[in-house]
Amino acid sequence: MSTKQLGIAVIATASVEIHHETSKSLEEMIFETSKRALNSLGLSADDMDAFVLGGNDQIDGRIISIMPSTGPVGGVNHDTTMIASSSEHALIYGYLRIMAGQSKRVLVASWAKPSESVDPDRAELVAAEPYLLRAVGMNETISAALQASRFLNGNAVDADEKFVAWPLTRKDLPGRGDSVHVVILAQEGSFEVGSQFAWICDAGWSTSSYELGARDLADFESLKIACNQISQRNLDSAPENWNAVEIGASSEYAVRAIHEQLPLKADVVVNGTGSLSTQFTSPFVLGLSRMMRAIDAVKNASTPGEKYVAAGIGFNGFAGQGASVIVFSNIKDVDND
Amino acid sequence: MTSNKNASANDSSAERFYEQTWDLQYKHALGRTVSRFLDGLAEGKIWGRRTTDGRVLVPARSYDDLTHEETGEWVEVANNGVIEMSTVVYEAFNGLPKPPYALAYVMLEGADTALVGYVKGLDLSVQSVAIEAVKIGRHVHVCFAKTPTGTAADYWFELEATS
Numbered sequence: 174m175s176t177k178q179l180g181i182a183v184i185a186t187a188s189v190e191i192h193h194e195t196s197k198s199l200e201e202m203i204f205e206t207s208k209r210a211l212n213s214l215g216l217s218a219d220d221m222d223a224f225v226l227g228g229n230d231q232i233d234g235r236i237i238s239i240m241p242s243t244g245p246v247g248g249v250n251h252d253t254t255m256i257a258s259s260s261e262h263a264l265i266y267g268y269l270r271i272m273a274g275q276s277k278r279v280l281v282a283s284w285a286k287p288s289e290s291v292d293p294d295r296a297e298l299v300a301a302e303p304y305l306l307r308a309v310g311m312n313e314t315i316s317a318a319l320q321a322s323r324f325l326n327g328n329a330v331d332a333d334e335k336f337v338a339w340p341l342t343r344k345d346l347p348g349r350g351d352s353v354h355v356v357i358l359a360q361e362g363s364f365e366v367g368s369q370f371a372w373i374c375d376a377g378w379s380t381s382s383y384e385l386g387a388r389d390l391a392d393f394e395s396l397k398i399a400c401n402q403i404s405q406r407n408l409d410s411a412p413e414n415w416n417a418v419e420i421g422a423s424s425e426y427a428v429r430a431i432h433e434q435l436p437l438k439a440d441v442v443v444n445g446t447g448s449l450s451t452q453f454t455s456p457f458v459l460g461l462s463r464m465m466r467a468i469d470a471v472k473n474a475s476t477p478g479e480k481y482v483a484a485g486i487g488f489n490g491f492a493g494q495g496a497s498v499i500v501f502s503n504i505k506d507v508d509n510d
Numbered sequence: 511m512t513s514n515k516n517a518s519a520n521d522s523s524a525e526r527f528y529e530q531t532w533d534l535q536y537k538h539a540l541g542r543t544v545s546r547f548l549d550g551l552a553e554g555k556i557w558g559r560r561t562t563d564g565r566v567l568v569p570a571r572s573y574d575d576l577t578h579e580e581t582g583e584w585v586e587v588a589n590n591g592v593i594e595m596s597t598v599v600y601e602a603f604n605g606l607p608k609p610p611y612a613l614a615y616v617m618l619e620g621a622d623t624a625l626v627g628y629v630k631g632l633d634l635s636v637q638s639v640a641i642e643a644v645k646i647g648r649h650v651h652v653c654f655a656k657t658p659t660g661t662a663a664d665y666w667f668e669l670e671a672t673s
Contacts, residue, residue, distance in 0.1 A: 292604045304538065305547075309626050309662050312606075315597060315603075318597035319596065336598070337601045339637075386615045387624075390595060
């Protein structure tokens, strides 16, 4: 999707990431984070045209969670929809709402509170199709380990390491914890230019086969298709021109492989805000949380007049079945003017 | 559903939780294709289905998600193949076997997609030995349960003697 007619920007963000939130309910966490984002702009829920929610019901134990979560985000009596596939899809959908001319300001909120599941690993098993894969047993960690085995290429791994699932150790895997992320998007003209955190330059997304045995997990097919969508529309936003990229992959093995496989600059900053294991997150929100970090990279690294481009990459499904890429910059594309 | 209020009697502001367990049951229709695949396991056979462009999908699927066409001919593939990817799981996940256990995707001869299954018959007590045993490229064969259950638990892989 190109932003040739519309300038769309991130005008506010708010996040909370904590290992185990025991003093607040999930709804309170969503309410507080949403209010923080709105308050930072001096706006209220009534100033939003639409609310897009992204939640993982199986982990949080709130089925069709748009019902209990509409209130905390401020969506009562407003246009509110929910995306269940991934947190980054919620951000993309919010972006599309503005591109389509349906909204001028959209609040996107996504969350996961795995600490509320007594057994989040077991809840993850429900994601496997019920006929064969669930009978064998598959979850995010095991699928990430299977994928990582494809990257070894004969390279030995210290067999004395303490593996969660060979070849992955705890430090190779994303940290787990409770988190809420809120992003407010706006169309140019509905905010003061210069106050934005980052412009959205472009976005691409794609999905590969669900069947792990039908894919080469070492080849990030869906990611490459998503990047090609962007490159074909908007060369300025292509991977070759990224200054930084935040990758929410299933393991550090996957992050390194993506770094090698994408046509990135030699000096691109990859996951400059920290490794996967240092983050309190959950597979559902990992992508959006990395996009928030890409937004921060643009906001913090910008030198006036000097273009800085940072991309966020998120995945959904076992071993990166689906991929989403959003490209942010401090300078709106020239073509958009 | 069961529930249990868990709170401190002395401190009304203490962190409180509401613990619930939902006992939900599902009865998934397998469809004819998966049913025949599972029936084949009881006969010591691994069945695949040929796609319109000639690939053989294993496990058998009624449609090909790449071409978005129905699959056609049933193809019995060999009971031996090569490990395409693998892991040895060392941490416990509730609902899965007690670790350590080995899991692999295996490309069986005659198939174009890899089949997932446990790799059994290994000495997993020594980590380095276990990891070496399930490396990509190892040759394995399919073993079948003597008492089939009609599920994917009816087969597993074991290393070929020459592997």
